[in-house]
Amino acid sequence: MTVGTATSPTPPTAKATWRDYLSLTKPKVISLLLWTTLTAVFMAAQGWPGETFVQGLWLLTVVSLAGYASAGSAGVFNMIIDRDIDLKMARTAQRPTTSGLISTRSAFIFGLALQVLSFAALWVWTTPLAAWMSLAGFFTYVVVYTMWLKRTTWHNIVIGGAAGCFPPLVGWAAVTGDLNLFAGFLFAIIFFWTPVHFWALAMMIQDEYKEVGIPMLPVVHGDRMTAAQIGLYAIYTVVLSVMPVYFGAVSWLYFFSALALGGWLLWLSWKLYRYVMSGGHPNKKEMLPLYLYSMLYLALLFLAGAADRVLLT
Ligand code: HEM
Numbered sequence: 001m002t003v004g005t006a007t008s009p010t011p012p013t014a015k016a017t018w019r020d021y022l023s024l025t026k027p028k029v030i031s032l033l034l035w036t037t038l039t040a041v042f043m044a045a046q047g048w049p050g051e052t053f054v055q056g057l058w059l060l061t062v063v064s065l066a067g068y069a070s071a072g073s074a075g076v077f078n079m080i081i082d083r084d085i086d087l088k089m090a091r092t093a094q095r096p097t098t099s100g101l102i103s104t105r106s107a108f109i110f111g112l113a114l115q116v117l118s119f120a121a122l123w124v125w126t127t128p129l130a131a132w133m134s135l136a137g138f139f140t141y142v143v144v145y146t147m148w149l150k151r152t153t154w155h156n157i158v159i160g161g162a163a164g165c166f167p168p169l170v171g172w173a174a175v176t177g178d179l180n181l182f183a184g185f186l187f188a189i190i191f192f193w194t195p196v197h198f199w200a201l202a203m204m205i206q207d208e209y210k211e212v213g214i215p216m217l218p219v220v221h222g223d224r225m226t227a228a229q230i231g232l233y234a235i236y237t238v239v240l241s242v243m244p245v246y247f248g249a250v251s252w253l254y255f256f257s258a259l260a261l262g263g264w265l266l267w268l269s270w271k272l273y274r275y276v277m278s279g280g281h282p283n284k285k286e287m288l289p290l291y292l293y294s295m296l297y298l299a300l301l302f303l304a305g306a307a308d309r310v311l312l313t
């Protein structure tokens with residue numbers, strides 16, 4: 001997490017570098033989004049995703065670059081739309097769109113170019129459905145979450161969080177040109193995981209959200225309600241994560257991994273719930289483990305899914 005301090009706009013003489021443009025794409029967040037895309041490629045292919053080594057490598061390269069460009073473009077538009085509130089929060093005040101280092105016009109052209117290139121590349125070199133799925137993710141994040149829900153309701157990240165569920169569908173559709181029930185489970189797992197991931201963080205930085213009037217759950221309904229909702233969503237996530245085993249889509253390797261990983265997610269959520277219910281105040285020491293583990297959880301769960309389907313199913 002980057003923690004900065006609000007500063008005045010950068011002088012117009014300062015020149016943006018490629019690193020500044022890269023930062024608009026939210027690279028760290030994308031790394032996990034892309035991981036869910038690439039592991040889904042292997043889950044769909046149930047092996048190397050091509051008839052020859054080169055074919056598979058080509059598909060992985062296209063999906064990685066186009067997936068990055070699409071999610072990156074969504075990040076760029078998010079930073080353009082949110083530049084007024086980003087300027088007022090220490091965590092986001094240094095962004096090139098808020099400091100004025102990159103103009104709105106340049107950011108817009110950059111974001112649009114990334115999205116157009118990504119859509120075309122997925123369409124031409126993978127499948128049209130993969131291109132549509134990435135556009136759906138982009139639309140959900142930029143329009144549904146950022147423009148509509150983020151500033152209006154605490155349900156913002158539950159509904160808007162659907163954006164982050166599209167990357168595995170992009171990977172799956174890139175291989176098969178189709179979607180199935182298992183791909184639907186991958187979508188659902190991320191859908192229910194997102195509130196656990198985000199609300200743990202939102203509790204820590206709720207003062208900033210409050211100051212800029214963003215109605216995140218801890219701001220609107222307090223810590224107890226947030227801790228309870230985190231617990232509920234953690235239960236949904238773990239239950240959903242083991243369900244594909246029942247349908248025979250994955251086997252024991254995934255099953256035991258999902259149980260172990262999920263067990264720890266439940267334990268950390270329970271610990272947080274107990275702490276908050278006993279009157280404890282949200283702080284880094286208490287919230288950080290769940291926030292950080294949530295990301296490891298998702299990464300390892302998807303890895304287990306890919307390993308299982310490639311080696312065993
Ligand atoms: C609407 C849904 C989501 C919201 C509101 C959200 C919000 C956030 C926020 C505010 C941060 C802190 C970033 C920072 O410190 O600048 C963060 C970090 C992160 N998020 Fe999410 N997130 C969401 C969904 C996702 C999804 C679906 C993924 C990947 C599958 C993801 C992966 C990450 C990663 C890897 C980080 C760590 C980034 C870092 O260390 O800088 N997030 N998230």
Ligand SMILES: CC(C)=CCC/C(C)=C/CC/C(C)=C/COP(=O)(O)OP(=O)(O)O
Binds near residue numbers: 134135163
């Ligand atoms: C397939 C495809 C294109 C998917 C896009 C999915 C996507 C980009 C999800 C991002 C989730 C995320 C970082 C939310 C934080 O936004 P925020 O505005 O609450 O965070 P901030 O305050 O750090 O800007």
